[in-house]
Amino acid sequence: MNALLRGLQRFLALDRRWIFLLMALCILTPLIVPFGLPFSTDPAVENLYQAIEDLDEGSVVLVSCDYDPGSKPELQPFTEALFRHIFRRKLKVVVSCLWAGAPPLVNQAIEQALQAEEVKPLGLREKIDYVNLGYKDGRQLAMLGMGENIHATFPQSYDGTPVSQISLMQSLRKLGDSDLFVNVSGGSPGTKEWVETAQGRFGLKMVAACTAVMAPDNIPYYEAGQLAGLAGGMKGSADYEQLVGVPGLATRGMDAQSFGHLLIIAFIALGNVAYFMTRGRRN
Amino acid sequence: MGALFSVEVLGAFLVCFSTLMIFSFLYQDNPFYKFAEHVFVGVSTGYGVVLVWFQILRPNLINRLLPPVDAVRQQLFRAGQLAPEAYPDHPVSLLERLAHGQFIYYVFLALGILMLFKISRKLHWLSRWPLAYVIGAFAGIQIIQAAQGALVPQLEATMKDFSGKETVVTAMESAGVLPQGEMGARRQAQVDWIADWLQALGEDSSRAAAAGLAWQGELEQRLNGLAGLSDIEAPESRVREGFKAMRVGQAAVVGADAEFERLLCAGLGGMPVEESLPAPGQLPTTELAPWQDRLVLVATRVWLESPAGRAGLLEACGRYLDLAPAVAAEALAFPAGRPPLVQLLKSEGFPAERQPDWSLPVTRRLADSLLSEVNPRPVLLGEWKAEQVRNLLARLAPLDGGYRSELQAQLAIFAGLPDSARRAADAAFLSYWRAGVLRELRLLRQGWLRHTIALHTSPDRVTPYTRLQLDAFRRDPAGFLEPYGVTGSPTQMRVNMLVEIFSNLLVVIGVCAGVFYFFFSKKHTGALGVVSKVGIAFLMMSFGASFGYTVMGRISLAIGRFQDLLAWPVMAGTALLVLIVALYLESRRARV
Incomplete structure (x- = not known):
């Protein structure tokens, strides 16, 4: 018994760098040797997928990508799958960004989607x-501006073409002209602000993908019907990849995610047991 | 050797090495981590400055104060001050560019410059002006947005039915007690159809007027009844939205009634000669039935006043009259020289019974004509109506069984159709009776069940065919309901419902206890102490759940970084080795 208690005491005094190392191994191992653990898709993500499926061919989807490389692991797989889904369904897509770091990521995702087997033959053309x-600065002011006149808010596209010369933009003059609004959000301004503006003020049908940290804040919007679908974190992206049928980085990361969670649960349980069992001895 | 030192390889090595340098902080603080951190901050700032210039300042401020040469040429060209042939070479001076700028932007430029006075000790107060402008604008925007986008919808969402019926059905469907696919899809189809139709009513003011002026009460009552069947489904909000849209549409049209009348009068009789129609022989030949043509013409006169109306009508005709858009477009083409519409109708030889009653108010006439398309009312009788009903029945074919049957029955009754319609009515009634039984079973209200059965089996509602079906149900209730998948025991359903109610109560207790915890005007002792402790427990659970999501997010970030490293495994391994050696040498140097 004494040996056990001594062991537990040593565990409590464990150098945290061992925990970091174990976590790194737990994440790295499944990435090198995938286990393919099963996971089920979340209904909120299924609804998001369905919202896009419900659109008629040629509908215009407005996507606001509000994240930067810091949220790339969680949201970039979603964005890639989203564009692939949109292109495959022969929908039109207009992308805006309220985060400075987003436009290059958007271009990457679009390029990736355009290279997909089922998308290539469609011969999709930019603009x-x-x-x-x-990118547009101004947070909610930019959102409001888009609600009234996107052309005034974004006088030119990312590559500098005046919007008046972009044929796709002729049918999209304000937020309300789009058939669906998708927000991919890594923080603020993001889903909360867009729900209040695009959905609350302009009445758009809206779906969102956000980082896991933001998910608890956004779930009430989904529950209240303000969001027609919601994908939270890497798990949400993996769910969406599964639904679209293009398992990518997020799906591959699910094993590592599960192992990481198991390790944390184990440490929490063990830490609590050690704490309570050695309480008397420490006193 | 050349490939070994290519830009790509060097780039990959730098990516891996920088990532690992940042990770090295987990071991201990060291100069390599600091170097990587400073590089990151520097690169981010540089990127930010370039971005702000090219994406914000240049397009939004500079180009508006000092338009590019091309933009000035375009303005001159539009104003007729520049010939097309001179366009490409027309010289534009700096002064000319300044003169074509938007002067209001000098105000914003000034405000922006005032911000820079923040760094001045004497004049820093000047920076308060632009700040006040920004804060004021944001406060104004936020108040409205928070109320419209968060407060009201979230409050609305909390006003839930606590009987558990909303969620118990979902739970039972999930548990396989109720047929998830079939019932869900059916109710979904019904709700969607109603919602879409109502939405269309709201958007299309002529149909909204028709429904609003002639049929509002009946329509709302019936749709409410049908929508009531679906109140256990999330799309209920769509139905509500539909009603809202319809009311808005009605209000708009009724509010503009005088204008509406004027337009219709113009369309039906008082049309100016210069806008009149061509001779009957020159009318476009289409597949339109005369009544369709009449409908199109009447409606067109109302709608032609606005371009949006014209586009909407084209679309509506295509959708509701089974016309190809091209045919509708042809029918709607109004070349100059057409005679007044009344003359046209007479000259086309419309039978007397198909002519509208001109003595009625004109809006009523329009309502009747449009309603005859949606749901035939006893305005135009006989063979025509039978044809209409058949037409509608065919159009309803893709709809779900239960709802279609109900409509079939109603249409049949309206049209006074014989036996076939009777059978349809029976089928509809039976379908609804079954739905009623199912609903009562779900809600486990035996009293309601008895009431519903009594209601649906009263002598004035039962036809011989229905009587046979009822007998079949009495003989073998399980077999009768089996196609609907009602196989779970009532006990099971009761347990599910209780669990759901308990869960709802738990939410209420958690919210109230949490609120009491934040009530600090009284010491947390006695009953208040107990309640606030319960509140703390709920808050901890809530924080725990949020923490779980945070952990998930952080692990995702780590996964992302490792995935990046694994994209170049050799480079990552080399960088790791280099970093370990460098750290070792650095620690030795530090010791010395």
């Missing part, structure tokens, strides 16, 4: 089937 409007 006719898709356009990246780039």
